Amino acid sequence: MARPRLLVVSMSLPVTAKRTGEESWSFTMSPGGLVSALLGLKEFETKWIGWPGVDVHDAIGKKTLSITLAEKGCIPVFLEEVCDQYYNGYCNNILWPIFHYLGTPPEYRNDATITYQSQYDAYKKANQIFFDVVKEHYEEGDVVWCHDYHVMLLPQYLKEYNSKMKVGWFLHTPFPSSEMYKTLPSRSDLLRSVLTADLVGFHTYDFARHFLNACMCILGVEATSEGVVDQGKVTRVAVFPIGIEPERFINTSELSEVVQYMKKFKNDFGGRKLILGVDRLDTIKGIPQKYQAFEKFLEENEDWRGKVMLLQIAVPTRNGIGEYQKIKDQCHYHVGRINGRFGSISAVPIIHLDCSIDFNQLCALYAITDVLLVTSLRDGMNLVSSEFIACQKEEKGVLILSEFAGAGQSLGAGALLVNPWNIKEVSTAIGEALNMSHEEKERKHKINFQYVKTHSTQQWADDFMNKLIEITTNAELRAGKAPLELPEHDVIQQYSKSSNRLLVLGFYGTLTQPMKNQERRGDGMNLELHPQVKERLKELCSDPKTTVVVLSRSEKCILDKNFGEYNMWLAAENGMFLRHTSGEWVTRIPEHMNLEWIDGVKHVFKYFTERTPGSYLETSATSLVWNYENADAEFGRAQARDMLQHLWAGPISNASVDVVRGDQSVEVHAVGVTKGSAMERILGEIVHNKSMTAPIDYVLCIGCFLGKDEDVYTFFEPELTKKTKSPPSSDSDSPKKVSSTIVDLKGENYFSVAIGQTHTKARYFLDSSDDVVQLIHKICTHNNA
Ligand SMILES: O=P(O)(O)OC[C@H]1O[C@H](O[C@H]2O[C@H](CO)[C@@H](O)[C@H](O)[C@H]2O)[C@H](O)[C@@H](O)[C@@H]1O
Numbered sequence: 001m002a003r004p005r006l007l008v009v010s011m012s013l014p015v016t017a018k019r020t021g022e023e024s025w026s027f028t029m030s031p032g033g034l035v036s037a038l039l040g041l042k043e044f045e046t047k048w049i050g051w052p053g054v055d056v057h058d059a060i061g062k063k064t065l066s067i068t069l070a071e072k073g074c075i076p077v078f079l080e081e082v083c084d085q086y087y088n089g090y091c092n093n094i095l096w097p098i099f100h101y102l103g104t105p106p107e108y109r110n111d112a113t114i115t116y117q118s119q120y121d122a123y124k125k126a127n128q129i130f131f132d133v134v135k136e137h138y139e140e141g142d143v144v145w146c147h148d149y150h151v152m153l154l155p156q157y158l159k160e161y162n163s164k165m166k167v168g169w170f171l172h173t174p175f176p177s178s179e180m181y182k183t184l185p186s187r188s189d190l191l192r193s194v195l196t197a198d199l200v201g202f203h204t205y206d207f208a209r210h211f212l213n214a215c216m217c218i219l220g221v222e223a224t225s226e227g228v229v230d231q232g233k234v235t236r237v238a239v240f241p242i243g244i245e246p247e248r249f250i251n252t253s254e255l256s257e258v259v260q261y262m263k264k265f266k267n268d269f270g271g272r273k274l275i276l277g278v279d280r281l282d283t284i285k286g287i288p289q290k291y292q293a294f295e296k297f298l299e300e301n302e303d304w305r306g307k308v309m310l311l312q313i314a315v316p317t318r319n320g321i322g323e324y325q326k327i328k329d330q331c332h333y334h335v336g337r338i339n340g341r342f343g344s345i346s347a348v349p350i351i352h353l354d355c356s357i358d359f360n361q362l363c364a365l366y367a368i369t370d371v372l373l374v375t376s377l378r379d380g381m382n383l384v385s386s387e388f389i390a391c392q393k394e395e396k397g398v399l400i401l402s403e404f405a406g407a408g409q410s411l412g413a414g415a416l417l418v419n420p421w422n423i424k425e426v427s428t429a430i431g432e433a434l435n436m437s438h439e440e441k442e443r444k445h446k447i448n449f450q451y452v453k454t455h456s457t458q459q460w461a462d463d464f465m466n467k468l469i470e471i472t473t474n475a476e477l478r479a480g481k482a483p484l485e486l487p488e489h490d491v492i493q494q495y496s497k498s499s500n501r502l503l504v505l506g507f508y509g510t511l512t513q514p515m516k517n518q519e520r521r522g523d524g525m526n527l528e529l530h531p532q533v534k535e536r537l538k539e540l541c542s543d544p545k546t547t548v549v550v551l552s553r554s555e556k557c558i559l560d561k562n563f564g565e566y567n568m569w570l571a572a573e574n575g576m577f578l579r580h581t582s583g584e585w586v587t588r589i590p591e592h593m594n595l596e597w598i599d600g601v602k603h604v605f606k607y608f609t610e611r612t613p614g615s616y617l618e619t620s621a622t623s624l625v626w627n628y629e630n631a632d633a634e635f636g637r638a639q640a641r642d643m644l645q646h647l648w649a650g651p652i653s654n655a656s657v658d659v660v661r662g663d664q665s666v667e668v669h670a671v672g673v674t675k676g677s678a679m680e681r682i683l684g685e686i687v688h689n690k691s692m693t694a695p696i697d698y699v700l701c702i703g704c705f706l707g708k709d710e711d712v713y714t715f716f717e718p719e720l721t722k723k724t725k726s727p728p729s730s731d732s733d734s735p736k737k738v739s740s741t742i743v744d745l746k747g748e749n750y751f752s753v754a755i756g757q758t759h760t761k762a763r764y765f766l767d768s769s770d771d772v773v774q775l776i777h778k779i780c781t782h783n784n785a
Pocket residue numbers: 011012031032033034035037148172173242317318379380381382383
């Protein structure tokens with residue numbers, strides 16, 4: 001299959017431009033793992049959209065830079081005056097520290113005019129500029145892959161512009177616990193935007209779980225193992241641990257130039273063991289902690305003094321931010337102190353370089369390193385660890401890896417995992433690594449080398465893209481099945497033409513008045529039938545050619561009260577209880593249903609009922625509902641979000657239940673208690689009772705059914721009835737099968753209708769129960785004519 005073109009959008013382009021003349025430019029590689037990773041995307045026709053690392057204000061400059069970059073497959077985004085507050089401000093002084101659990105520093109510049117709001121405004125503006133560039137270059141069918149926290153608003157802008165665009169978003173940093181993320185003032189806007197993407201990716205399960213939790217507790221949406229569900233729309237959330245391009249490192253480390261460097265460096269280091277650190281000079285990389293641990297090691301291991309050195313490549317980054325200047329000073333302070341303390345005339349224990357290094361030299365260093373020391377306090381992945389593994393030669397080195405780096409999960413088995421905050425622990429690990437036997441080093445290396453070789457950047461990108469294409473293709477197929485406005489004319493015509501009709505109607509939201517027209521209810525008992533439907537419903541029910549079923553989650557007594565006088569079937573508590581209004585209730589609860597969770601859930605529901613004025617609890621044999629429609633809407637929603645957290649963490653963490661989030665309710669019921677599963681039993685009962693001679697030739701199923709209850713809409717799909725099914729039996733607990741002679745539907749005489757939902761399994765939709773009332777009126781009028 002032809003691969004779609006890929007538009008990669010990230011803050012930085014892989015190259016940083018420098019103006020060398022009015023129309024001429026030179027380029028250097030941009031630092032950081034994201035660029036290294038995406039350079040591996042070879043199997044896609046890729047255009048890379050991003051900031052060229054320089055502000056260009058004149059038209060000639062913009063034009064010539066765009067032309068030169070186009071030769072490299074890059075498209076520049078000129079951020080101009082918003083760049084500082086966007087990149088140094090909102091991205092790297094607000095989002096970055098929060099995402100890495102550092103909290104928000106007060107300011108990145110000593111300037112009273114720079115506020116949180118002005119930085120967020122710059123962020124919005126910058127995302128808009130990115131959007132404009134994508135829009136200009138987008139061709140139908142392209143996949144747009146947005147990278148990182150710099151462009152969290154972009155998915156929304158793209159989808160608003162063209163809902164058919166295939167959009168993915170991947171976060172290269174950690175996503176923090178919701179407790180930390182919650183502190184961000186624009187927390188909801190960013191989450192909502194990210195959720196408009198088709199696929200959201202993270203490096204580790206922890207980050208994905210934190211994201212899902214944040215969506216649940218901040219937006220109140222439902223999270224499942226597949227992703228986030230909001231009003232029927234699913235955003236897929238998945239884990240894609242990034243890798244490197246192993247061949248690039250393996251091959252480079254074999255070049256003769258690199259081998260020469262290896263010899264030279266070994267000679268320069270005078271036989272001392274080499275501990276290497278390669279990090280951007282960033283607060284999250286834990287470089288001061290690394291120095292303190294090394295100091296501790298030297299302090300406690302006198303024998304090793306003069307025999308081991310630490311070389312730290314501290315790649316300059318984000319120089320415009322005060323915190324990054326401070327960390328540099330801190331590092332220099334530690335290095336000065338430690339070198340002063342343990343250095344000699346011929347050698348110092350630490351070499352700290354405030355610069356980036358040439359790729360070949362980097363590979364040579366990786367190859368001769370005895371210990372790679374990674375002490376990130378938090379890190380999305382940390383590619384340096386994998387690069388080191390790929391370059392190792394005969395005598396293998398040891399990887400000491402922070403458990404707070406995403407790489408800890410992928411490379412932990414072949415590394416010494418440490419808590420970088422525990423100076424003593426890191427110092428001990430240094431000793432262990434330096435003293436490790438040759439065999440143990442080989443063993444560990446083998447495990448990690450195998451992993452690095454097989455989990456390449458290309459694999460990572462393929463996995464993400466394949467998933468994205470699969471999701472969007474399925475969505476397109478489903479879009480063809482998006483519900484249509486109900487063709488009332490056909491509903492009415494087919495009704496009068498058929499001779500054995502079945503109407504399945506919900507109660508709440510279907511046959512009640514819309515909330516806006518109603519007096520606020522005290523509790524569930526006050527649920528009342530729409531006054532304008534009463535007479536017409538009676539007419540329908542008394543027609544011998546029509547069978548009416550009200551299928552509701554309401555209790556028996558509520559259905560009795562509202563429908564007792566009609567000639568119809570009542571299915572209470574989602575079909576767990578059934579009766580024709582001329583007979584008694586029959587229980588349909590399966591014998592072995594597990595209801596042990598009920599007490600725990602009731603306890604939580606009661607707690608929230610007591611603390612949420614106006615809310616109430618509805619209990620029934622197999623389900624519990626907490627309803628907050630009479631409570632303050634905002635507070636009710638916030639309480640529902642908290643409640644869900646408690647439920648998921650506690651009473652239902654291991655229970656076989658489904659949670660259904662209504663507009664203003666939370667329902668928990670036993671798994672399998674869905675309206676669709678009940679329908680099979682109900683139908684069996686009706687057929688048995690009515691001694692039907694002709695098959696049902698018309699079904700109208702209307703409801704305000706949510707979540708798994710939507711299975712009732714698909715229950716009657718005509719293709720299902722084509723299969724031969726066994727005859728019904730009314731007194732077994734096993735699901736009853738419906739004979740094909742009982743239901744004989746064609747596409748044109750089956751109408752499944754969802755109320756107020758456009759993401760639904762139903763074929764059609766209506767806006768509100770007022771429309772249902774109108775429809776029933778019209779059916780009656782036409783039928784009487
Ligand atoms: O462009 P800068 O602001 O100088 O920062 C460089 C990059 O730093 C971050 O990299 C992350 O991505 C790596 C690859 O997935 C990952 O291994 C690492 O742990 C992360 O920190 C940042 O996320 C990028 O956007 C920056 O380009």
